[in-house]
Amino acid sequence: MSKKHPIVAVTGSSGAGTTTVKRAFEHIFERDGVNPAIIEGDSFHSLNRMEFREAMKKAEEQGNHHFSHFGPEANDFEALANLFKSYGETGGGKRRYYIHSQEEANELNKRFNTNLNPGEFTPWSDLPGGTDILFYEGLHGGVTTDDVDVSQYVDLLIGVVPIVNLEWIQKIHRDNAERGYSAEATVDTILRRMPDYINYICPQFTKADINFQRVSTVDTSNPFIARDIPTPDESLVVIRFKDPKKFAIDFPYLLNMIHDSFMSRRNSLVVPGGKMGLAMEIILTPIIERMMATRNA
Numbered sequence: 001m002s003k004k005h006p007i008v009a010v011t012g013s014s015g016a017g018t019t020t021v022k023r024a025f026e027h028i029f030e031r032d033g034v035n036p037a038i039i040e041g042d043s044f045h046s047l048n049r050m051e052f053r054e055a056m057k058k059a060e061e062q063g064n065h066h067f068s069h070f071g072p073e074a075n076d077f078e079a080l081a082n083l084f085k086s087y088g089e090t091g092g093g094k095r096r097y098y099i100h101s102q103e104e105a106n107e108l109n110k111r112f113n114t115n116l117n118p119g120e121f122t123p124w125s126d127l128p129g130g131t132d133i134l135f136y137e138g139l140h141g142g143v144t145t146d147d148v149d150v151s152q153y154v155d156l157l158i159g160v161v162p163i164v165n166l167e168w169i170q171k172i173h174r175d176n177a178e179r180g181y182s183a184e185a186t187v188d189t190i191l192r193r194m195p196d197y198i199n200y201i202c203p204q205f206t207k208a209d210i211n212f213q214r215v216s217t218v219d220t221s222n223p224f225i226a227r228d229i230p231t232p233d234e235s236l237v238v239i240r241f242k243d244p245k246k247f248a249i250d251f252p253y254l255l256n257m258i259h260d261s262f263m264s265r266r267n268s269l270v271v272p273g274g275k276m277g278l279a280m281e282i283i284l285t286p287i288i289e290r291m292m293a294t295r296n297a
Contacts, residue, residue, distance in 0.1 A: 002088035006291045007134045007153055009141025011041075011204050012160035013197060014069075014171055021160055021212065022137045024280035028288050029135075037087070037131040041138010042098035045069060046076045049119025068189075070196035075140060077148040084153035087127070087134045097122045132292060142204040151207050156247075156287060159208030166216050166230065168223040187224060209247070211240045212280070214273060235273030238264065239283070247287050257282055 008025070012018040029036050047055055052074060059067035067073060086093040099105045099118050109115060112122050127134075142151035142159075151157060162170065168190060175181040175189075205211055214237050216230040241249050244267055254269055255261050258279050261271040271279045 002153075002155065003294050005088050005091040005134070006155040006295060007084055007088060007136070008156045008158070008288075009136040009150075009154045010158045010160060011136075011139065011141035011143075011208070013139065013167060013201050017162060017170065017214065018137050018160045020277065021158055021280060022135075024277055024284060025135060025288075027281060028285050029133075032285070032289060032292065034288065034292060035130065035132045036135040037093075037095075037127045037133070039083070039095055039134060039136040039138075040097060041136065041140060042100070043096045043121065044076050044080045044138070044140070045074055045098060047074055048098075048121060066192055066195045068193040068196045070139060070193050070200055072145055072200070077140065077143055077145060077150060080140060080143075081148050081150045081153065084134070084136075084150060088153050091131065092129070093127050093134075094124045095127055096124045132295065133288075139201065140204070142207045143200055144203065144207070145200070151204070155291065156210075157204070157208045158284075159205040159211040161205050161211055162214040163216065163220075165220040165223040166214060166235075169220060169226045169229055172223070172226075173229050183224065207242075209242050210283070211238075212276065213238045213240070214276070232273035232276065237271050237273055237276045237279065239269045239271065239279065240265075241267045241269075243267075247290075249283070254279075254282065 010018050010021045010025070025036075028034070045052070052069070055074070056067045059065075069075070083093040083095065097104075097108055099108060099116055099120055099122070101118050105116055105118050108122050112125070114122065116122065140150060142154060142157045144151055161167070171190070172183050172186045175186045176183065214235050216235045218230050218234045220226060220230065241247070244251070251263060251269065255263070258271050258275055261269060261275070261279070264270050269279075
């Protein structure tokens with residue numbers, strides 16, 4: 001951890017909704033004039049799209065039907081830990097980008113003067129100088145293995161973890177809408193990832209300083225036949241603070257500011273789903289402002 005070069009990590013499974021938290025932080029950074037270094041978790045996969053498919057095929061031939069992007073075989077956790085360590089000590093480090101689409105390829109090829117395709121990585125390059133904070137969003141912001149502990153370098157770890165049926169519904173619909181995958185293909189992916197989900201994704205939420213868990217108030221008992229994603233108004237958000245004193249969480253203030261919110265435990269706040277973005281900004285803004293005040297001091 002670093003007071004001079006703080007690190008914020010938002011971690012969650014594929015389809016969990018980490019983009020919502022990322023958007024809240026973007027609003028905070030813009031409003032408060034904070035200059036972040038942005039890190040995308042996919043850039044620390046160790047295999048490009050074609051290499052991953054070949055490795056998965058080889059693993060299946062050897063009887064391993066659980067090779068996935070969630071586990072250490074397909075990621076460079078050591079490189080991620082080294083980046084966090086380097087940034088905490090010096091404010092610098094190296095990053096790259098994973099290209100998800102042709103639109104991203106067109107943009108990044110212009111920036112780096114390359115001729116890359118979707119599913120490939122840009123070259124490694126230095127982080128921009130003079131940033132105030134490192135912001136990570138992806139699968140493994142707090143991952144720990146027998147060899148690597150990424151979480152030790154993170155000053156604020158945010159977990160985004162809908163109840164699992166809701167998470168699966170969101171993933172099935174997102175993969176279909178954005179990537180053209182059938183529901184059957186997405187279900188196969190969910191099953192293949194399950195051991196790594198249990199071993200490398202779930203433990204991060206125990207370490208998270210704050211978890212945002214969306215809970216639907218409509219029937220999601222069979223996520224594989226759901227025709228639509230429950231709306232924000234059809235859900236609640238459980239916000240769990242690991243140690244409220246660490247960030248001086250003022251629960252009476254939050255209850256007053258967020259209409260219809262209530263406490264379910266001494267460290268858990270429940271808010272209406274439609275107020276999730278508002279709650280994030282109200283909770284996270286003073287934390288970031290204190291980080292910047294300490295940094296500048």
